[in-house]
Amino acid sequence: MNLxxxxxxxxxxxxxxxxxxxxxxxxxPGASQAQPLQPNARTIITRATPQECALLxxxxxxxxxxxxxxxxxxxCDRQExxxxxxSELFDADKTAEAVKANKAAGDAQVNDDVATETTQSETSIxxxxxxxxxxxxxxxxxxxxxxxxxxxxxGFSRSTDSGVTWDDRGAVGSNSIGDPSVVFRxxxxxxxMSALDSTAGGLGIYRSTDDCMTFSLLTVPTSGGDDKExxxxxxxGSPNDGNLYLTWTDFGTGNLAFTRSTDGGxxxxxxxxxxxxxxxxxxxxxxPDGDVYVTWLIQSGTTMSIRIAxxxxxxxxxxxxxxxxxxxxxxxxAAATGTCGRTALNGPLRYLPxxxxxxxxxxxxxxxxxxxxxxxxTGDVIDVFxxxxxxxxxxxxxxxxxxxxxxxNDQYFPTIAARGNLVHVSFYDRRLDIDNLLQDTFRVVSTxxxxxxxxxxxxxxxxxxxxxxxxxxxxxxxxxxxxxxTTNNAMIAIWSDDRQDNELADVFTDTLQGxxxxxxxxxDTTTWSNATLFE
Numbered sequence: 034m035n036l037x038x039x040x041x042x043x044x045x046x047x048x049x050x051x052x053x054x055x056x057x058x059x060x061x062p063g064a065s066q067a068q069p070l071q072p073n074a075r076t077i078i079t080r081a082t083p084q085e086c087a088l089l090x091x092x093x094x095x096x097x098x099x100x101x102x103x104x105x106x107x108x109c110d111r112q113e114x115x116x117x118x119x120s121e122l123f124d125a126d127k128t129a130e131a132v133k134a135n136k137a138a139g140d141a142q143v144n145d146d147v148a149t150e151t152t153q154s155e156t157s158i159x160x161x162x163x164x165x166x167x168x169x170x171x172x173x174x175x176x177x178x179x180x181x182x183x184x185x186x187x188g189f190s191r192s193t194d195s196g197v198t199w200d201d202r203g204a205v206g207s208n209s210i211g212d213p214s215v216v217f218r219x220x221x222x223x224x225x226m227s228a229l230d231s232t233a234g235g236l237g238i239y240r241s242t243d244d245c246m247t248f249s250l251l252t253v254p255t256s257g258g259d260d261k262e263x264x265x266x267x268x269x270g271s272p273n274d275g276n277l278y279l280t281w282t283d284f285g286t287g288n289l290a291f292t293r294s295t296d297g298g299x300x301x302x303x304x305x306x307x308x309x310x311x312x313x314x315x316x317x318x319x320x321p322d323g324d325v326y327v328t329w330l331i332q333s334g335t336t337m338s339i340r341i342a343x344x345x346x347x348x349x350x351x352x353x354x355x356x357x358x359x360x361x362x363x364x365x366x367a368a369a370t371g372t373c374g375r376t377a378l379n380g381p382l383r384y385l386p387x388x389x390x391x392x393x394x395x396x397x398x399x400x401x402x403x404x405x406x407x408x409x410x411t412g413d414v415i416d417v418f419x420x421x422x423x424x425x426x427x428x429x430x431x432x433x434x435x436x437x438x439x440x441x442n443d444q445y446f447p448t449i450a451a452r453g454n455l456v457h458v459s460f461y462d463r464r465l466d467i468d469n470l471l472q473d474t475f476r477v478v479s480t481x482x483x484x485x486x487x488x489x490x491x492x493x494x495x496x497x498x499x500x501x502x503x504x505x506x507x508x509x510x511x512x513x514x515x516x517x518x519t520t521n522n523a524m525i526a527i528w529s530d531d532r533q534d535n536e537l538a539d540v541f542t543d544t545l546q547g548x549x550x551x552x553x554x555x556x557d558t559t560t561w562s563n564a565t566l567f568e
Contacts (some may be wrong), residue, residue, distance in 0.1 A: 076183030076207045079232040081108035085258055088284050089114065096375035097313060099385070099512045100155075100172070100212035100229045101260035101284060103186070103505060107210075108234065116503035118372055118381060140494050143169050143190045143527065143540040145201040151175035152502040152537045153188060154511035154529040157215040159224060160519050161244055162268065167192040167519070168224045168245035169199070169527060170213030171540050172511070174504060176204040185209040187228045191245040195523045196544040205239055205248045208232050212262060212512075219268040220275030221297055224248075227264040227279055235259045236281060238298045254292060254301035258285030261387075261512075263316050271323025273347030280307070280315035280327050289315055289329060293348040307342055307351060314387025314513065321396050323347065326426065328357070328388045328400060332376075335409050337363045339388045339402050341426050354426030357388065362405035364415035364445070373508035378415065378443055379469050380499040383508040386415075389515075391451035393482045398422040399456050401435070401447040413441040417460045421483040435477050437489045438464040444475075446511075448526070452518035454482045457545075459492070459516050459526035471496040474528045476545070492543040497530035500537050510538065522546075 086109035088094055088101075095102060095114070106112050144153045155172045173188030184204035192199045205213065210229040217224050224245050230237035235255035239248040262281035267273050277294040283304070289312030290304040307315070307327055315329040325344040330337060339357040344350060369381035378384045388402040399421050406416050417436050420429040435458055436444040442463040450457045455478065462475040474493040479486045499510055510529070517525045524545040529538040 076177065076185055077232050078107050079234070081105055081234055082257070085109070085234055085285070086111070088258055092374075094284055097282075097311065097385075098284065098506075099261055100210060101258065104210045104229050104231060104234065106506075108231070115506055116501070117374075117507040118501060140492075140541040140543050141192075141196055141199060143199045143201070143542055144171065144173065144188060146173070146175045146179075146539070150502070150537055151179060152505060153540045154509075154538045155212060156511075156514045156527040156529060156540055157213050157226075158515055158517045158525065158527050158542075159215045159217045160517060161217055161222070161224070162219050162520055163222060164244055165193070165195070165520065166244050167196055167517070167525070168215050168217070168241065169540070169542075170205065170215040170226050170228075171529070172211040172213070173204070174502060178504065183207060185231070186211040187213050187226075189213070189215070189226070189245065189248065190540075192542075195519060195521070195546070196525045196527075196542040199542070202246065206237070206250050208250065209237060209239065212260070214262060214264040216264050216266040216277070217268070218266045218275060218277065218297065223297070225251075225264065225266065225277060225298055227262050229260070229262075233257070236262050236279065238279075238294075240298060251298050252301070254279070254294075255281070255283075255290075255304065259283055259290075261314055263513075265317040265319055267319045267323055267325075267347075269319060269321055269323045273323050276347055278317040278319070278325055278348050280317045280329075282311065282313055282315065287311060291315075291317075291327065291348065291351070295347075302348075305351075308340070312340065314385055316387065316389050318390045318392065320392040320398065321394060324425065325351075326390055326398065327351070328390045330385065330387050332363060333360075335363050335365075336360045337386060337404060339400070341390070341400075343426055355422075355429060357400045357402060357420055357429055358404065358418070358432070362409050364403060364405040365409075366414055367410050369508070375508070377508055378445060380510070381501075381508045382499050382510050383506075383512075384415075384445060385512055386445070387513060389447065389449045391449045391456065393451045393456065394453050395482065396423075396425075397482050398426055399449055399451055399483050400429075401449045401458055403445050403447055403460075406434070415443050415445050417444045417447045417458070419458065419483065419486075433486065435486065435489075436460065436462065436464075436475070437477075438462070440464045442466070442469045446514055448514050448516040450516045450518045450524070452520075452522065455480060455518055455522060455524070456483050457516055457518055457524040457526075459514070459528070461528070462489075462491075465491075465496055471498055472530065473497070474526060474530070474543070476524070476526055476543075478524065478545070492526055492545075493528070493530065493541070495530070495532040497532045500531040502537050
């Protein structure tokens with residue numbers, strides 16, 4: 034039984050419908066300057082240059098693209114490259130059980146879209162350190178396809194009660210084309226968001242000056258073939274306090290790129306190259322002393338490494354530190370990879386094993402990542418791993434497998450957040466489904482800076498199938514999530530799943546308000562069962 038209860042939407046059918054509804058996502062014949070946003074403004078899709086469109090003819094590069102593929106498909110009039118693979122077939126009884134369970138589910142839904150068969154995914158979250166407001170960004174295909182005139186491809190939502198309830202605020206901006214990264218900048222009390230831009234083909238920077246009620250386009254610091262961007266802000270009180278740091282993969286040059294802003298995003302330095310040649314899924318992070326770290330993925334055939342660079346001068350220059358892991362097996366399901374035409378997990382679900390880093394108050398670095406632990410095309414395809422460093426990345430502790438299941442099922446897309454001495458990791462997990470298809474979200478927590486870890490905890494209330502969106506990239510179901518520990522130590526996981534009846538992916542959160550440490554001593558895992566986790 035196919036879970037898409039309506040006839041499957043092909044990319045061309047959805048696009049024809051969308052154009053009829055929107056009466057013109059507006060096309061501009063050449064390069065143009067992004068214009069100030071207006072309420073309900075039309076999405077402006079500028080025709081890409083021949084050089085940019087040529088990127089789509091390179092099968093290897095196309096297989097590594099995330100949001101850039103969707104952007105170029107539209108900007109080059111190559112929408113036939115989208116939505117080429119149908120969803121996996123699932124057991125009808127399991128589907129009915131998941132839908133029934135949703136009626137009593139306690140997870141908080143972040144978006145409020147009522148349209149069926151639209152996708153919300155790729156989540157990013159930040160907290161206003163003064164007001165406590167949470168601001169979440171996510172890809173939102175309904176903003177692109179459902180709104181008259183088009184609304185871009187990025188939605189956002191705010192919460193003022195630690196994620197218990199959310200207010201969907203609609204589109205970030207009409208020319209945002211997805212892949213959001215949300216940060217809070219204490220220096221001016223504003224939220225900032227980076228996202229792909231539909232006019233310049235680069236990255237747009239949006240700013241909210243009203244506590245995540247609205248966003249406005251501030252600047253477009255890059256152009257042409259940019260993808261996989263993430264951003265961070267220095268809120269440490271260091272000499273570089275207030276700096277914004279942005280990393281991405283530049284498909285135009287084939288390099289891993291970095292830029293910074295020292296004036297609240299108004300201007301950005303010329304991009305520098307962190308690595309000549311493809312580095313994928315880069316994530317910037319600021320340590321308590323103001324040092325900047327960037328971690329990213331290197332793929333070579335069927336192996337992968339996790340690389341890290343450090344800057345002690347506010348992002349002016351970088352030097353490489355020790356790899357977190359080197360030449361391990363790239364996680365992939367052989368059949369799904371063949372179906373998707375790129376590295377993929379069972380589902381089929383395209384997958385890029387990007388790492389994430391965080392730092393605790395004492396300066397200890399923490400990193401999570403995923404790979405195949407027992408060799409290609411055999412046994413366990415993918416697990417989640419962790420290491421820590423107390424010497425600025427010069428050396429790393431022995432590796433710890435964070436998922437504690439006894440199955441060979443998949444655990445993937447780990448996120449990490451740290452505050453004080455708390456470290457919180459969440460990840461997708463299929464241990465509860467014998468067929469290794471339905472996914473949940475699990476978390477694991479350390480209260481002693483990563484020295485010891487508690488048991489895994491299921492936090493999603495529903496085991497969700499993977500339903501593919503026929504209007505988006507082949508086998509796409511999101512490429513990253515983030516998590517957060519707030520100033521009052523609430524641990525918030527945010528993720529995307531397809532639990533809703535007649536729906537594709539929606540965004541959900543779960544808030545772990547803290548730890549009752551009755552009889553619990555930091556580092557003593559034998560008494561963890563006496564500690565009450567409460568929501």
